[in-house]
Amino acid sequence: MKILTSLLILVASTLFSIPAFAATHTYTFNFKYDYEYGDVVSGDYYNNNAELVNTSGIHAKFYTQAGTLVWSGYTSSSGSVQLTLDDTQKYDILLEAKAHLDDNNYIYIKFSYANPLLHSQWVVTDLQPHTYSCTYNFAYNYNSTYKVSNILAGLSFSLNTKPASASSKSFTAYTQSCNDAGISSCYNCNIQALQYKQNERDHKFVIAHELGHHLEDTLSPGDCFTNDCSFNATDEEGAPECQSSGHCWTSKEYASCAANEGLAHFYSLAVWNDETENDCDFPKQNDPIECEIAHTLMEDKCNTCDPPGAYCCAGKGVEGDWAEFWWGMHSDICDTLTVAEVYYIYIDANPAAWGSSQGYSQLKDSATTLNGVPTSVWNDCADLYGIKHPLL
Ligand SMILES: [Zn+2]
Numbered sequence: 001m002k003i004l005t006s007l008l009i010l011v012a013s014t015l016f017s018i019p020a021f022a023a024t025h026t027y028t029f030n031f032k033y034d035y036e037y038g039d040v041v042s043g044d045y046y047n048n049n050a051e052l053v054n055t056s057g058i059h060a061k062f063y064t065q066a067g068t069l070v071w072s073g074y075t076s077s078s079g080s081v082q083l084t085l086d087d088t089q090k091y092d093i094l095l096e097a098k099a100h101l102d103d104n105n106y107i108y109i110k111f112s113y114a115n116p117l118l119h120s121q122w123v124v125t126d127l128q129p130h131t132y133s134c135t136y137n138f139a140y141n142y143n144s145t146y147k148v149s150n151i152l153a154g155l156s157f158s159l160n161t162k163p164a165s166a167s168s169k170s171f172t173a174y175t176q177s178c179n180d181a182g183i184s185s186c187y188n189c190n191i192q193a194l195q196y197k198q199n200e201r202d203h204k205f206v207i208a209h210e211l212g213h214h215l216e217d218t219l220s221p222g223d224c225f226t227n228d229c230s231f232n233a234t235d236e237e238g239a240p241e242c243q244s245s246g247h248c249w250t251s252k253e254y255a256s257c258a259a260n261e262g263l264a265h266f267y268s269l270a271v272w273n274d275e276t277e278n279d280c281d282f283p284k285q286n287d288p289i290e291c292e293i294a295h296t297l298m299e300d301k302c303n304t305c306d307p308p309g310a311y312c313c314a315g316k317g318v319e320g321d322w323a324e325f326w327w328g329m330h331s332d333i334c335d336t337l338t339v340a341e342v343y344y345i346y347i348d349a350n351p352a353a354w355g356s357s358q359g360y361s362q363l364k365d366s367a368t369t370l371n372g373v374p375t376s377v378w379n380d381c382a383d384l385y386g387i388k389h390p391l392l
Contacts, residue, residue: 023088028135031055031079031095031123033153036142038202042283042358043272046157046204052139055079057100066092066125074100076206085129092125095140097148102160103167109148112176114188115193117149119175147201152313155194155208158271164215164341175201184245187264205268205283212267213260220347228356229257231316233301249284249320252301252313255389256351259359262322263346266330269323270339275331282323291324292333296386315357317389325385334381335373345371357391 008186024392032052040049056079057326062071070091085091097109097119123138140149142270151173159166177197178186187193187210194214200206229247231254234240242248247261265282269291273280278290289295297318305312328334337345348366351359364382367373382388 023086023131024084025087025131025133026082026084027129027133028082029060029075029082029093030135030137030278031058031060031075032137032138032139033156034142035150035153035204036147036202037150037154037204039205039283041206042281044274044277044281044289045161045272046153049237053153053157055095055140055152056102056160057097058140058152059096059098059100061094061096063092063094065092077102087129087131089129091127092121093127093138094120095123095138096120097140097152099152099156101156103163105159105163105166105168106170107152107155107159108170108172109151109243110172110174110195111357112174113193116174119146121148137262145198147198148175150201150204151175151196153208154204157210158208158211158267162267162271162339164219164267164343166215166218169218171211172219185210187211187217189213189217192217203283204272208268208271209264212264215343216260216263216346216351219343222352227257227260228254229261230254231257243285247319249282249289249323250297250318252316252318254286254356255315256347256354256356256359257316258298258317259322259363260351261319262317262326263342265319265323265325266342267339269327270330273327275327280324280327280331282320289320291320291327292331294324294328294385298389299386302389310389311392313389316389317359317387321385321387325381325387328381328385329373334384335377337373341371344375360388360390 033055034052035046036049038049057072057074057077058079060081061069063069071083099107109119133181142149159286173194173196176195178184178188178195185196185206194210231252232246233252241251247257249252269280269282278292282289282291298313298321302313303310304311329337330342345363345367348370349362354362364378368375368378
């Protein structure tokens, strides 16, 4: 009895003499992206600049106020992590611009090719945890210079919803335009990376479009081909057909350029539009396009040629027609090909081997011979969207 009493006294004194045990609690941290898109109203997803969206596996680092790293790792697929922390300490939390997405894909957002430093953001400093377990919500905020949260949100959503069969792949984006003059965003196949210029980092359709190019090269390594979009057609007044770059949704281009840009546009349409609805948005500046409708832009150009005729469009194409064609092949207007199946067709067709004026017949052969699209389905859809313009 005497031994038991002293044991109880020992236990009691042990419990009350170590306040450190009483000071730890388990907290849930949820990290979100704050996006600000100029084309926010277009499409069916990420339609409200006031909303925050899950970060999907972003990388976080927790430091004590003294600078000791207490946790570093990727958050869950919904952007959360549970940690046990000491409520007598203060903490600083850094989010790094890299994420571990679904299908084991990764994205990294870096400053530039010359300075390949990851972007990052302190989402809170001097956080004194509550004296009870609770949930904290923090956001990777929009920054009007680099707009990293826009790129992270756009690429994460794109790859998670439409991976096009990519798995265990890495995707790097630089907040650097494709050339020093700041002219364009691109997928730069020489360095296998995305490059976004400043005023296109706030366009979700551009973010997904360039990823659409990246995916083609990623799924078919070595497909780094020169995309010849140098046709530079002019309108009736002799002005260039595109306002800001060498090719655009409506411009007449070499057939290979139209097919290649049409694929990237299609990827973007498939990411941001719900294919089960009967509409499709493309946010063309000042003149949004309803891409569920076949516009047959190339056919119009053939017919308005002087004199009109097939010679005028032989070996040429319009990327908007191709984008709408693939949308039709995907969204049940012509067929129900998945985004991955469209990419398989494209890769089978081996675009690296095309001449500038080629693409149509290679894609048709791949779709009908290798991928089981009935010839009649292809032909009807090609007629509907007006994409067949072979060399004469
Ligand atoms: Zn493009």
